[in-house]
Amino acid sequence: MTRSVSTNLRSSGVPTASSAARPWDALLICMAAYLLVAVARTHALIPGVAAVRPAFLLAGLSLVLFMSHNAGARSLRHLRHPLALLMLFIVVWACLGVPFALVKTYTARFLLDNFFRTGVLVVLLVACVRNLHDVRRLLMTLAIGGMIYSWFAAVPAVARSGVGAGGYDPNDSAMLIVLTMPLTVYFLIQERRFVLKLIFGLSLVVCTIAVIRTDSRGGFLALLAVIGYIIFFFRGVKPVFRMGVVGAVALVMVIAASGGYWERMESINDPDDYNYTSATGRKAIWSRAREYMVQNPITGVGANNFLAAENRHPSIRATIESGRGVSYKAAHSIWYQIGAELGFPGLAVFAGIFVASLVYLRRLSRLAKEFTNSPLIQEAGGMASALIGSLLAVAVAGTFLSNGYSPMTWGVFALVLALLKVMRLHGVDVARKGGPKNWITAGAPALGPSPPVRQRNAAFAPVGYARAAPARRFR
Numbered sequence: 001m002t003r004s005v006s007t008n009l010r011s012s013g014v015p016t017a018s019s020a021a022r023p024w025d026a027l028l029i030c031m032a033a034y035l036l037v038a039v040a041r042t043h044a045l046i047p048g049v050a051a052v053r054p055a056f057l058l059a060g061l062s063l064v065l066f067m068s069h070n071a072g073a074r075s076l077r078h079l080r081h082p083l084a085l086l087m088l089f090i091v092v093w094a095c096l097g098v099p100f101a102l103v104k105t106y107t108a109r110f111l112l113d114n115f116f117r118t119g120v121l122v123v124l125l126v127a128c129v130r131n132l133h134d135v136r137r138l139l140m141t142l143a144i145g146g147m148i149y150s151w152f153a154a155v156p157a158v159a160r161s162g163v164g165a166g167g168y169d170p171n172d173s174a175m176l177i178v179l180t181m182p183l184t185v186y187f188l189i190q191e192r193r194f195v196l197k198l199i200f201g202l203s204l205v206v207c208t209i210a211v212i213r214t215d216s217r218g219g220f221l222a223l224l225a226v227i228g229y230i231i232f233f234f235r236g237v238k239p240v241f242r243m244g245v246v247g248a249v250a251l252v253m254v255i256a257a258s259g260g261y262w263e264r265m266e267s268i269n270d271p272d273d274y275n276y277t278s279a280t281g282r283k284a285i286w287s288r289a290r291e292y293m294v295q296n297p298i299t300g301v302g303a304n305n306f307l308a309a310e311n312r313h314p315s316i317r318a319t320i321e322s323g324r325g326v327s328y329k330a331a332h333s334i335w336y337q338i339g340a341e342l343g344f345p346g347l348a349v350f351a352g353i354f355v356a357s358l359v360y361l362r363r364l365s366r367l368a369k370e371f372t373n374s375p376l377i378q379e380a381g382g383m384a385s386a387l388i389g390s391l392l393a394v395a396v397a398g399t400f401l402s403n404g405y406s407p408m409t410w411g412v413f414a415l416v417l418a419l420l421k422v423m424r425l426h427g428v429d430v431a432r433k434g435g436p437k438n439w440i441t442a443g444a445p446a447l448g449p450s451p452p453v454r455q456r457n458a459a460f461a462p463v464g465y466a467r468a469a470p471a472r473r474f475r
Contacts, residue, residue: 035142035411040146040148063124083420130422144203147206147207151206176408182229189241221396223393230389234385296343299343300346362388364377367439368380377428
């Protein structure tokens with residue numbers, strides 16, 4: 001595609017987003033705070049704050065601010081996207097399943113309270129962004145939230161002191177920390193300011209130590225998956241720098257991890273582990289979850305009804321009637337949780353959200369590799385690579401956690417959709433069929449192929465791309 005073609009596209013009169021940085025406004029500030037509270041749960045680090053329900057207050061204030069100004073780039077019409085439709089299907093399907101739920105009140109209350117707040121988070125996060133600068137601000141907010149949580153809530157001594165009341169348990173903490181690590185790597189390499197580089201470099205070290213302190217085996221597997229992704233697939237960074245980051249993480253793990261930690265990680269495949277032998281271990285729970293899926297293939301047992309299904313399972317009832325106590329367990333897997341509670345249609349669409357997100361983000365990465373003289377595309381490609389790592393962390397860590405409806409999971413979905421939305425406003429729609437030439441729509445920046453340029457340390461575009469020199473090559 002030549003520069004003249006993209007110029008003609010821009011002259012077609014379709015509204016586009018400005019690539020110039022715009023200052024923070026009240027709605028964006030509220031949503032950044034909401035991200036810290038609802039996803040990173042940083043408010044749990046301060047005793048007494050959780051009692052005032054900051055997530056509820058921020059959600060209400062954000063709704064008021066959004067309703068007062070929802071025109072232009074913040075119009076809800078910009079949420080019309082295939083990925084948004086998949087996410088909407090999950091919400092609608094869960095609502096339609098209320099009459100068929102095992103305990104209808106469980107599902108109704110859960111949808112009106114917990115999942116409603118998560119839906120507000122998704123809609124407002126996507127709607128509030130005006131251009132790529134806003135997406136970058138929210139990604140940095142989440143990365144900082146993971147850093148703060150790593151410093152405090154994931155440290156056992158702090159958790160035992162009660163400061164972390166209302167925060168995540170160790171396994172959920174590990175998931176949060178690992179999903180923010182690709183974002184930390186992105187800002188570590190992309191930032192030119194020394195102070196921010198130092199902050200994100202230290203953050204990467206602290207996050208690695210925090211994952212070790214959680215003692216989570218699922219978090220360990222997610223960390224391995226993210227490390228593998230950074231080594232082989234994280235585009236935009238020269239291999240020597242990728243290996244440098246991974247080497248630093250590996251060195252921290254060797255120094256910080258004790259012998260007991262490695263013994264626990266080795267027990268993942270131990271056939272004598274409780275997850276394989278106990279009636280409340282993951283193997284037995286997942287086996288029963290498959291039964292619920294087969295028995296209720298269309299609507300499932302109902303959102304938030306997995307424990308109710310466990311209570312009615314013959315093996316659990318027999319244990320209770322024999323006089324022996326038994327503790328009910330959650331599904332311990334986003335896949336089995338969604339499949340058992342929303343049936344096969346819900347599971348298929350939920351998996352489709354991951355697949356579609358990865359496909360679209362990969363396409364943005366591909367565009368950044370092809371159009372090397374567009375700083376805007378380079379910036380978007382770097383963000384896409386980081387978000388792929390976050391999605392991978394959610395998929396792997398979530399395989400062992402009941403976080404199918406969690407703001408952590410859906411917050412990452414929302415950030416992916418926010419990036420795709422603003423790129424569509426900038427004239428790049430990777431949801432269109434065909435190759436790169438079909439993804440460039442009206443209002444696209446000048447994307448003509450550039451001559452070869454000398455490689456520099458990092459390939460991400462400068463922060464102020466609206467007024468920057470030509471971007472560095474995107475490998």
